Amino acid sequence: MSISLSKLEKRTAYALVLPAVLLVFAIVLFPIFANVWISFKDIELKDIRIPEPRAKKIVKTISDNGSELKVIYKLRNSSLIQEIRSVKLQDKFPKNISPINLDARCNFKSKKIICDFGNWEAKYRENFELIIKNINGEKIDKDLIKSKKPILSGKADNPLLTTNFTLDNFKKVFYENNFVELLLTTFYFTFFGTVGAIIFGILAAQLVNQNIQGRTYMRGILLFPYVGPVVALAYTWTLLLDPNSGTLNALLVNFNVLETPINLLGQKYITMNILGFEFKLRLALTTVIFFEIWRYFPLAFLFILARLQAIPQTLYEAADVDGASPIQKFIHITLPQITAIISILFMIRFIWNFNKFEDIFLLTGGASGTRTLPINVYQQGFAVSDIGMGSAVSIVIVMLLISFMIIYFRLIGKKANEV
Amino acid sequence: MKFKSLALFLVISSFFLTCILSIWKVMSTLQGLNFTNLNIAQIFIIGIFLSLSFVLIGNKINHLMKIISLSFIFSIFYFYLNETSPYWYIFGVFLITLFFTNKLKKYTMQSLKEDFITEKVTFDFITLFGIVFFAFVILFPFYIMLVTSFKTQIALLVNPLDFSLDFSKSLTELFKSYFVIFETYNFGRYILISSAVSIGTVIITLLFAIPAAYAVARLNFFGKNFLSSSILIIYMFPAIVLVIPLYTVFSQFGLRNSIFGLLIVYTATTLPVAIYMLQGYFKSIPKEIEDAGIMDGQNWFGIILKIIIPLSLPAIASVALYVFMIAWNEFLFSLMFLDSPKSFTLSRAIQYLSGDAETPRQYLMAGSVIVTVPVLLIFVYFEKYLVSGLTAGSVKE
Incomplete structure (x- = not known):
């Protein structure tokens, strides 16, 4: 009887203390240890964001009747020091549209373009162009094309978690x-x-x-x-x-x-x-x-x-x-x-x-x-x-x-x- | 011996009078009076005559009559020596002399023969001097902060000594800086954010701290001693060493510029103090009361809610006020984590204002008044609770 009571007391105590202890651990103790890790790394303020692929979409009309458009994706690696691996771009288009000059890295299937760009080194930049036309020769709604945002994905290391250390800081x-x-x-x-x-x-x-x-x-x-x-x-x-x-x-x-x-x-x-x-x-x-x-x-x-x-x-x-x-x-x-x-x-x-x-x-x-x-x-x-x-x-x-x-x-x- | 103690008494008392009259002169100069000389030697000499005549007259006439007439004569002397001064200034001199001569009450030719009288005289006047000195040194910056907020930058650049307020101006003119910082610089929003952050911190801290403090105070569990001693050590660790890792992690999780981010940091940094203060109080509650609760079939939740909390309201109040003040005054984390004006707290907003050299100083001071007044009001009103909180949580800022 008394043993179970003291067990209950212990369990209660842990339940009461744990939230406070966890919070203090996460915000006060963890950073003190994290300092040790960071202090052995060559890292600057601009590097702390995880690198991500970015694209800015620009749409231009190139034929008189507006049935052909040029879509430019300004692609870049947001990081100046780290590469991003297996970058993929995905964008959607309205009905009755087909690409004219499809890049070898891309696929156009059921109103969707999917491109596989492979690896981007640090500071990577590219203006990726795509010309599209309406199959029926009708005018393409430019704003509609513009309003669709391309989705990019890629794998990159968290610069904080890499394991290259240095003594330079000290x-x-x-x-x-x-x-x-x-x-x-x-x-x-x-x-x-x-x-x-x-x-x-x-x-x-x-x-x-x-x-x-x-x-x-x-x-x-x-x-x-x-x-x-x-x-x-x-x-x-x-x-x-x-x-x-x-x-x-x-x-x-x-x-x-x-x-x-x-x-x-x-x-x-x-x-x-x-x-x-x-x-x-x-x-x-x-x-x-x-x-x-x-x-x-x-x-x-x-x-x-x-x-x-x-x-x-x-x-x-x-x-x-x-x-x-x-x-x-x-x-x-x-x-x-x-x-x-x-x-x-x-x-x-x-x-x-x-x-x-x-x-x-x-x-x-x-x-x-x-x-x-x-x-x-x-x-x-x-x-x-x-x-x-x-x-x-x-x-x-x-x-x-x-x-x-x-x-x-x-x-x-x-x-x-x-x- | 008697002559020595008399001389010492005259010198020290006159020195004290010179000090308070000089402070009065400085304060009057800040009202736009054109004094350029403190005339310390002059006041010191007539002060010696004043003290001398005070002890010489002794108990021959009624004390009240004596101090009024002496102060009156002193003020007239003073007026002759400083003819240009206005009447309110001389009236102030009269009141100060009245206060001073009243303090001399216990000194007569007889009392100057007592044992250790030189030390006693020195101690007495050092005490008086000390109080005037401390009060002046502490209140003067607050006074300057307040009056600057009612002046204009141009007026202060023309005459940096004229802090007199022009009450003939309309109220909207007088309070112009306050209107400007609310309308142009959005201080209403910052007050709301600061209040939300501070009150939120208080609530979350109490929610976490009360159960934990109860467990540390009452229950037996493995690691209890380690926990209660590490509390003390943890709050010795400074915010500045936490800043860089928290900044990087918060950047990656998108917690910068968010009130939520501030809330968890403030809660975590105040929790150790809160637990430390509360567990000390909980230990002082008689255990029998809780045993009665257990007999009634209460679980720990019921005991905390129905017995511990109602019994320790004073301690909870002082923890709450203390945590509120820490969160309201906090600057370092708000500097690091907030860089969008949308999420500024008051302290950060004032620092941001000062970053622009063009910002007139009266706006800066109006902002400072706004951030200072609530804390000082709370402090004055709840001083009793807060002092016990401060002494208990001594180790934390």
């Missing part, structure tokens, strides 16, 4: 792609974006956790950048930072802080002079990092605030009795209580910033030294149209992510369970 990723700079930019962006968001998150949480009026409103307002649509926010900032008529530059120039506007999103380097040391700052990258901090510190804020509110008030009261200063209270009570959540946040935000695409894409499109790995996937795959190369960059991302996760679970995985 060679290109590592040797021809400024890989070191790409990696450095990604790490700058990820690291400073994460640290900045957490620092601002701690500050904001510390502020809102005081007994101030309008604390709930403040919490709501602080989350606005996080819940707003990225497209709207990114374009608003682009307008604000615009060098020609952007509000920020106009304000700075108006109040004589700057002499000439600076192109915060379009200038790769700016030379800074601090204490006599001159150094170059990655300007556009810094701006993008600040946008990133602006947009994601609310999440850190929310988590840290939740943690702060869970700290027992008695701890602070005891510290007051001992005569601790506010700074001592922060260092000795608050900070130890939030280190666990900060380490989790750091890892989560690190991984997510590492994968960030939209923000950079919308602000700079990856120009002016803001090209990170995810931007590179898009550029290779869709701007340069090299799908194989884009996949290879994706694989690099996935490998790095897996190593981050291994480090994460080794180092703080146990802490995560405690919280």
Whole structure:
């Protein structure tokens, strides 16, 4: 009895879980594996369609009384790189019509023409002509002939499923792609974006956790950048930072802080002079990092605030009795209580910033030294149209992510369970 | 010691006053006032006098009388130093000073002798300053977005600082950008598509996630632990690595430019979070209630429908709102999969608009307002549910 019950339970569980698992497998896990396949193939954006034979039909009258027509089929292979095998064309004609110059490859039987063109190599083109006449010498309805569409068929390999592999994509990723700079930019962006968001998150949480009026409103307002649509926010900032008529530059120039506007999103380097040391700052990258901090510190804020509110008030009261200063209270009570959540946040935000695409894409499109790995996937795959190369960059991302996760679970995985 | 803490108090409080007055000045400049100098030093010095006279007067007169008269004197001083400014600006200065002096209430010559007073003063004003700073930094872009949509490109090119709205214009003139994007750029259609995609995603996600979450929370089966831990890992994997394979497969199956294609991608990417959030809540429902249901002869379908769902409506609501926001704000997949204007979502449509350098910025901002307002309204109205959703689904954007 109990055995059958647990069997039933198992069966029910699989029935309940299976639809979700299958969907996630098809859309999330399958593509990750498919990337591996594609990254070893020399394939471009224009190749991903399965090649198909195409024909455009043109009808011309060639005799005075309209009893003879010339039908031209402009035939072509839609693919520029792949052949199509055993192409067949089929077209229908009205009654009382017979062909005059029937091509050897074709057959005309019971109002139907069937042609067997054999194999078409890549880029194949042919103007196939057929002259037809009415047996009774009457006029042929040209529009009727035109309205019939020829049917073509042929066999072609799916370019994604062929088994010719190459290592070129990975060679290109590592040797021809400024890989070191790409990696450095990604790490700058990820690291400073994460640290900045957490620092601002701690500050904001510390502020809102005081007994101030309008604390709930403040919490709501602080989350606005996080819940707003990225497209709207990114374009608003682009307008604000615009060098020609952007509000920020106009304000700075108006109040004589700057002499000439600076192109915060379009200038790769700016030379800074601090204490006599001159150094170059990655300007556009810094701006993008600040946008990133602006947009994601609310999440850190929310988590840290939740943690702060869970700290027992008695701890602070005891510290007051001992005569601790506010700074001592922060260092000795608050900070130890939030280190666990900060380490989790750091890892989560690190991984997510590492994968960030939209923000950079919308602000700079990856120009002016803001090209990170995810931007590179898009550029290779869709701007340069090299799908194989884009996949290879994706694989690099996935490998790095897996190593981050291994480090994460080794180092703080146990802490995560405690919280 | 006393002198040191007094000096620190004067400097910090005056610095805070200078900051809020500067923000007020910047905001007024954006209303078309012609200020070209922040006069930080000047405000700072009279601010020090203001704070000094505040602590010197102490409790000798009633607090309300004290702050009104001090603010009044300060504003008149200020008016003399900035003669060209209009009365509403000075009135704003008066209100700010009133707010500021009210915040000084607890400081007197006596209180400045307390322990750790320097740190307390610093903390107090840093808190105030921080709140003003964060509120300003966050709300300012939203404000610019809104007012830009009511201006015209030419007016903004002539004077990029004048965001004042001309209310003498007719309403149709004022809302012209909105009429244009609806009539010329078809935004009505995009709103419909975005709503359909977002609501559809919510429904399908819940249909898939509720049973799965129930199974993970309650039933014993082989692979359960593997499943529940892989949920966390799966949503660490980013959309950008899925894009190329999905793009190629969708192209071959003709799923690009289709709402259906978007729906399955959005559902699949939000499912892990939804299952994770729901199973946590389902586990908190007492098992005895379900046992009673089993006694009544309910099968799993009946238990989910009649017991689990009614009991976990708050959690389902927060998952639904959270998924709605993800789907509404989503950009990457809509950029990749949609290239025919017939099937654009709002985000994609705005990005498409911006691709044309000729598009005046007020249209872009009007579109941005349209895509932002629904999410912010939903967020403000359902903040409680959403905050619990955000904290639970922390790992996912």
